[in-house]
Amino acid sequence: MNPPPSEPSVSLSDRTAQAPGNPLADVKQLGMWASIKSLGFVFWVVGAMEMIERLAYYGVRAVATLYATRPVSEHGLGVTMATFGTLLMTWNLVQSLVPVFTGGLSDRYGYKPTIFLSTALKCLGYLIMAWWQTYAGFFVGAMFLAVGTAIFKPGIQGTLIRATHRLNSSMAWGIFYQAVNIGGWIGPLVALHMRSHMGWQAVFYTNAAVICLNFLLLLTYREPGLEERLARRARIRAGLEREQPLWRESLAELRKPHLTVYLAIFSVWWLMFPMLWDVLPRYVEDWVDTRPMVTFLFGADGAQNAVAKFLLGMDAEGRNIQPEGIVNINAGMIMLTCFVFAGLSARMRATDSLLVGTLLVATALMGIGLTRQVGWIVLALVVFSIGEMLASPKYSEFLGNVAPPDKKAMWIGFSQAPILIGWTLEGKLGPWLYHHFSDKDRLARRTLVEALGWSPDSVSEAVLPVGEAFRKLVEVTGQSPEALTRELLENYPVGLTWYVFAGVGFLTAVMIGFYGRWIRELARRPMQP
Numbered sequence: 001m002n003p004p005p006s007e008p009s010v011s012l013s014d015r016t017a018q019a020p021g022n023p024l025a026d027v028k029q030l031g032m033w034a035s036i037k038s039l040g041f042v043f044w045v046v047g048a049m050e051m052i053e054r055l056a057y058y059g060v061r062a063v064a065t066l067y068a069t070r071p072v073s074e075h076g077l078g079v080t081m082a083t084f085g086t087l088l089m090t091w092n093l094v095q096s097l098v099p100v101f102t103g104g105l106s107d108r109y110g111y112k113p114t115i116f117l118s119t120a121l122k123c124l125g126y127l128i129m130a131w132w133q134t135y136a137g138f139f140v141g142a143m144f145l146a147v148g149t150a151i152f153k154p155g156i157q158g159t160l161i162r163a164t165h166r167l168n169s170s171m172a173w174g175i176f177y178q179a180v181n182i183g184g185w186i187g188p189l190v191a192l193h194m195r196s197h198m199g200w201q202a203v204f205y206t207n208a209a210v211i212c213l214n215f216l217l218l219l220t221y222r223e224p225g226l227e228e229r230l231a232r233r234a235r236i237r238a239g240l241e242r243e244q245p246l247w248r249e250s251l252a253e254l255r256k257p258h259l260t261v262y263l264a265i266f267s268v269w270w271l272m273f274p275m276l277w278d279v280l281p282r283y284v285e286d287w288v289d290t291r292p293m294v295t296f297l298f299g300a301d302g303a304q305n306a307v308a309k310f311l312l313g314m315d316a317e318g319r320n321i322q323p324e325g326i327v328n329i330n331a332g333m334i335m336l337t338c339f340v341f342a343g344l345s346a347r348m349r350a351t352d353s354l355l356v357g358t359l360l361v362a363t364a365l366m367g368i369g370l371t372r373q374v375g376w377i378v379l380a381l382v383v384f385s386i387g388e389m390l391a392s393p394k395y396s397e398f399l400g401n402v403a404p405p406d407k408k409a410m411w412i413g414f415s416q417a418p419i420l421i422g423w424t425l426e427g428k429l430g431p432w433l434y435h436h437f438s439d440k441d442r443l444a445r446r447t448l449v450e451a452l453g454w455s456p457d458s459v460s461e462a463v464l465p466v467g468e469a470f471r472k473l474v475e476v477t478g479q480s481p482e483a484l485t486r487e488l489l490e491n492y493p494v495g496l497t498w499y500v501f502a503g504v505g506f507l508t509a510v511m512i513g514f515y516g517r518w519i520r521e522l523a524r525r526p527m528q529p
Contacts, residue, residue: 035171035346042222043163043172046156047179049115049217053152054183055190056126056207057145058331062188062324064088065281067200068138071467075200077135078466081282081439085431087135088278091142092427096420098150111155111223118155119214121148126211130204141204153416159223161400173393173400174342178335185331188324192313253407254414258522259399263417265515266395269358269508270422271429272501273392275365276330276384279430279497281323286440287372287485287494290321321374329378333385341389348390350398351516355509357391360384362505369498372489426501433497443488444469452476 068084070076125144128137164172187207194202254260284290294302294314303309303318313325345353364384368377396415403411435442445459448469457463464472474481488494 036175039164039172039175042159043176045217045221046159046163047176049214049221050156050176051179051183052210052213052217053119053122053149053156054180055187056122056183056211057149057187058184059187059191059203059207059210060126060129060145062184062277062281062327063191063195063203064138064142065278066285066323067195068135069282069467071465073465074467076467077138079135080442080461080466081279081431081435083135085428085435087139087142088427088431089424090139090427091146092274092423093420094143095146095150096416096423098147099154099416111159112218112221114151114155115214115221116218118148118150118152119211119218121145121151122211123208124148126204126208130201130208133201150416157396157400161403171339171342171346173397174338174345174389177342177389177393178338181331181334181338185328185335188328188331189310189313192322192324193310196316253404253410258402258519259411259414261515261518262399263414265508265511266418267421268504268511269391269395270418271426272365272422272504272508273361273388274423274426275430275498275501276327276381278427279434280327280368282434283368283438284323284326284377286438287489288326288374288377289372289482289485290326290374291319293374293378294319294321326374326377326381329381330385330388333382334389338389338393341386342393345390345394349516349520350394350401351512351519353390353394354398355512355516357387357389357394358505358509358512360387361391362502362509363387365498365505366502369495369502372494430497430501433500437492437496438494440485440488441467441469443492443494444473444484447473447488447491448476 065081065084066076068077068079068087069081070078072078121144125141125148127141128144129141131137132140160172160176190206191203194206297303298308298318303312303314305318308314309316309318313322313328314320315322348356360383364380364387367380367383371377399411399415445464448454448459449456459469470481470484473484477484479487
């Protein structure tokens with residue numbers, strides 16, 4: 001690792017020696033440009049690998065809600081949000097559970113082999129989705145993606161931690177998160193273009209091809225700390241050093257109070273955070289009229305420029321912004337500005353940055369529930385994105401900084417435990433709440449029964465397929481879709497789903513505030529071995 005130019009005579013070991021003895025204590029970080037210049041080649045390689053992996057991943061994940069819930073007549077899978085929630089719950093469970101047990105394997109046996117294996121599994125997952133275009137096929141493909149992603153994360157993030165140090169970690173994680181969102185921004189746009197012009201199968205084949213680019217980048221990858229790891233393995237084989245079973249080492253680390261409390265708090269945090277990607281695309285498609293924004297930007301005739309249509313995620317006529325385009329504002333903003341907020345975050349205590357970011361995310365979720373006006377939805381996405389940039393990179397950075405030097409990937413594996421608990425529950429609870437309180441198709445069925453006197457059997461999914469109820473309501477009432485949408489909004493608490501998860505966010509912020517005070521107290525004490 002190259003030292004920053006502003007400190008040419010100071011080695012990494014010297015910097016570490018200058019840091020406070022307690023790893024929980026705050027360290028003043030380098031400035032933005034000094035931090036960027038201090039990042040070595042391997043950091044940029046893993047950043048590129050993460051960008052490619054996220055491009056392919058969000059090329060499916062960002063459109064999965066639409067693919068699953070659109071009617072079969074529109075080439076979707078034709079399942080309800082409640083049914084799709086079961087898939088999301090299982091996807092999240094597998095993706096988050098596997099690293100808790102396998103994160104330490106990357107520390108012991110190397111990052112490069114695990115990255116190679118994960119890439120192969122993910123490629124197979126996309127191919128299964130392309131070959132088997134049914135709910136069962138999508139489910140199996142998602143499980144391969146989940147396992148592949150779970151194996152990928154500890155190796156990549158363990159490399160990042162070893163390739164940085166406490167004086168440049170905020171900027172490093174910010175840039176890394178920015179690379180993630182470059183992929184996260186491009187992926188949905190490519191998927192939208194593919195599904196609109198070539199069909200869903202093309203989406204999955206494209207992402208299978210994209211993820212294979214990481215095989216090429218692996219040829220340039222050099223694992224940091226490789227010699228140290230191999231030397232330790234040699235000592236263990238020669239009987240010169242004892243090695244505890246991995247499960248025993250993991251349990252010993254998990255008994256540390258500052259780790260277990262942190263993981264417990266963020267289990268709640270992850271219950272509300274993924275709503276933007278799991279539920280918002282369906283919400284936008286059901287309730288948000290994007291035409292006023294198109295008119296504001298391009299006039300009454302809409303957009304005619306093909307590049308503008310692609311970048312904004314618009315339909316072929318250039319008169320509506322598709323749900324992927326609206327949700328993609330989040331990734332686009334992070335892609336363009338994350339380094340700025342990383343610099344701001346570097347000037348804050350880690351727990352303060354987490355607190356402010358969480359408050360902004362919760363406020364944004366509340367705002368989404370309060371209005372269906374596209375301008376306010378965009379503003380809520382901007383607020384959410386700022387909160388995410390202050391909180392989400394800091395979540396992993398904090399763990400990486402306080403983890404023991406030989407257990408970095410293990411602690412990154414532990415970071416998946418809150419995602420396991422929170423995201424798994426949200427994967428079922430979010431779509432389930434949306435199905436019961438906010439789903440336009442279900443509310444149209446209720447209106448047919450309660451207002452127009454239809455029998456429950458006549459609106460069952462066996463008679464009226466998923467996704468067709470609102471069209472039927474338009475047909476039998478003779479009202480315009482816009483008028484019926486306003487009527488449903490007046491009669492049902494559509495925003496309730498978002499209020500529930502905003503409340504979870506505000507509760508998490510309170511817990512982070514108390515945790516920050518506790519950590520500052522612990523930092524003033526000598527660290528126990």
